[in-house]
Amino acid sequence: MEPGLSIESGSAIRVAVLPVGGPIPPQCLRDYAALVAEHARVDLASLRPYYSEHQKSPFSHQPWDTGCLRLKFVLGGCVPSPWEDFQSSRKVLAVVGICHLPSSPDLARVAADFLDAARTYPSSLASRCFAFCPTDAQLLEERKDGIIMFPPSDQKSLELHMLTMIQDLAASLLMEFEKWVLRAESTGTILKTPLDSQTSLGSEEVIKAKKRRLGRAQKIIGDYCLLAGSPADANAHYTTAIDLARLTGDVFWHAGALEGSVCALVVDRMMGQSDPVLEDEVKYRYYTIIQLYRRATLQDNAQRVSPVSFELEAALKLARYLCRREVAKEVSDLLMGAADGAKALIDASDRLILYIEIARLFGSLGYKRKAAFFSRQVAQLYLQQDNAYAAMSAMQVLTMTTNAYHVQSRKTSKPDHASLKSVVSLFESQWSTLQMVVLREILMSSIRAADPLTSWSAAARLLRSFYPLITPAGQSGLASSLSNSADRLPWGTRCADPCLPFIRLHSLPFHPSQRDIVKRNPHKKEWWIGAGPSGPFIYTPFTKGGTSGTSKQEINWIVGEPVQVMIELANPCSFDLVVESIYLSVHSGNFDAFPVTVNLPPNTSKLVLLSGIPTKVGQVSIPGCIVHSFGVITEHLFKEVDSLLLGAAQGLVLSDPFRCCGSSKFKSVNFPSISIVPPLPLLVANVVGGDGSILLYEGEIRDVLITLTNAGTVPVEEANIALSGKNQDSVISIAHNTWKSALPIKPGGEVTFKVTLRAWHLSLTDLEADGSRSPANPRRIAREGINPFLNIHYAGPSAAKGNGEVSLPPGRRLAVPLNICVVQGMRLVRARLLSMEIPARFSEAHLRHVSGKDN
């Protein structure tokens, strides 16, 4: 059997293209072969200059004006077929040699090689040797034995030169055909096929053979007429042959002649549109042909050689002719009928060719699943052979089927059109048995073919998508396949298909300094007004909706200030997973991510904090993480895991890897839109004398010193300090002049300014609350919510954009709480008069008075 046969194949002249002489570099060979093969069709009108009519041409109805010769070039030649006499299009009728002269300096040698090569094709009627890139010396040498030189020149000239040569070759072939036909008509050539070789030479058989000879000769003459580009003449001979074969009961040749007549019919009408009448005629005749071949097979059942391949080829040819969606049922029936015939084929390569053709035709018909099925049959046949090339072919064929089974590698699938495709492909994941079998076969064949990257990719897909259906021993086996394949790969190989672990985004924890970034409006001089918390209310009519949890969060990161992203990793398999390195994958090129090593025990999940530093201004897109595990680098996208979890929630996917590791049910987090702003200054406030409470007695007035340090990388150019919070009147004054005069505060610089505070009176409620504490405890903790805050809004320099505009990077807000703790002062609580005994003091006057009264 031969691949790629169609109804028109009967009219193509087979030309063997052979490399001769020294070794030809592969790219040159491809180029030369392409140059030759371009001229598969040679118009008869263009042959005229090279054609000379030595005798009256037997092709009386040759369409010189509209007809053409068809050439089929076979690179590397082909094995002579035992059925050559039956169908002349299987004969190699011409030999073309290709030589790359720089590697073959000896022209005589080249000529001798070519002669030897041509001798292997005794059926050849014409030969040419084309030699490319001759040196000047070689050009000057006399042409030896018909080597045709192609001097190096531009592509167009080469093509023209080649066209001329091919036309010359075609003309020679035409003249040879004429000679052959004239000879055949006059003498009686004995034409045999392998079917005839076993016939015993009984007298009856001899008579039958003589009778059949004429019909067979007519058939072959018809073949040559077809090859010579004269379908009308061919038809006449075929009609004669058909009648004779029917009369003599030569079933096989009857079918052959019919096939020839259909070819003549189709080639003749090739110019016009395909009309339904022609199609019906072709179908009718081909069904007859198939029946005849079947009869010939049954008749000669006792023979060792079976012509069943002709029946199958006929079915394939008809299927190829009809191959259209509108007649899909008929084509499908033809192909399935042919598939049934595979059992009758003895030769393994015939079976291979049959399945390949069936797969191709189903593919052209649009029946992708059928094509994949038969491709898999082809792969099975390849795998039965025991060599690396067959394994490689099997692997490539199986890779072609992955689209139909939805297990294709990421490398081949185009970037998907959002989540729609992935949800549908989630559904398809339920043909899991088939998918696992196909992936396992790819794995096996790639190991045999020694292609470690494909085997890593197949094992990764198998493990990631089907771990719930694989036993622990199987999972460990796959893990060792991954490691073994990675051993054979160079360090740093990337693969498009991720393996384990499963990664999802958990949250973006914020450092307080990242929270208070305020966008500056260039038209507003006092940009700090309206920014910041607007009092005790979270939602006000004037702010833009809620802070977190809404659809698209907007977050700013600052160049040079480290940020963190928390992700969750899950290893649902039953072996220890070592992630050698994992870091955030950033596609916008303005972020440096820091790698982390993680070990995941079997069936666990872990929360990991990944950090990095933004490096340039712009939008950040972090679609996932880059993982180094099992020796290969892969990228894991958050979006895919989200789709997987969505499917798992709906019960459409096998399992949720995070649930089975015991992680809590988690709502999917949308990655917020993050933009990186230019470097900003960072002020850190410090209350001199301790960060703790500022202890004041009621009514006390004290100066507190506040130090502001610039921990950022750019200077603070402008700032504004305002009060907020409760008890603002406890702040008597702030030394604005001090800090204003210190502007701009360079990075590392600091300014200390004075704030005068006066403690307020404690109310009865405060006293009661404090009374609960032991009066002996000197420490008073400042109560929440009653302290004033210093709201410091500050900003760095404005950046100059390239186009002369000035962009205002955002400002920042620092809230410094003044943790005033007011301690109760002295207070008059109760007064009581105490009784006392005062000793009486009698003076001289008192005593004298009393004694005078006695006389």
Added chain:
Amino acid sequence: MSDMASTACFVIVSKNDIPIYDAEVGSAPKKEDQAYQHQFILHAALDVVQDLAWATSAMFLKSVDRFNDLVVSVYVTAGHTRFMLLHDSRSEDGIKSFFQEVHELYIKIFLNPLYLPGSRITSSHFNTKVRALARKYL
């Protein structure tokens, strides 16, 4: 019907081309690789069924495809769910009755408000009944 060991593989394919139920219902001893081959043949037959289902208004499409002595018969419901049976040659009437009875069971599954259409049928009751029907009709 006959006492010989028979091969039969039954698959229910939803309108999204996902298999929501599959069972080997033949009486032949089960072999792993044969089971895979059956699923491959049924998956490939989906292409043919796709075209045929719209060409006729009948639900029972009889045998639509074959491979290596195994025949695929298909029954299409109104919701474009396909019941596909891979079998060696059986009588058509038995298969038609089998499909009709399984259709009733399938409708009962759909009536369950907790069943999400398009997901796998995991009910063991359904499984038992289907196998019993297979033994009866096939």
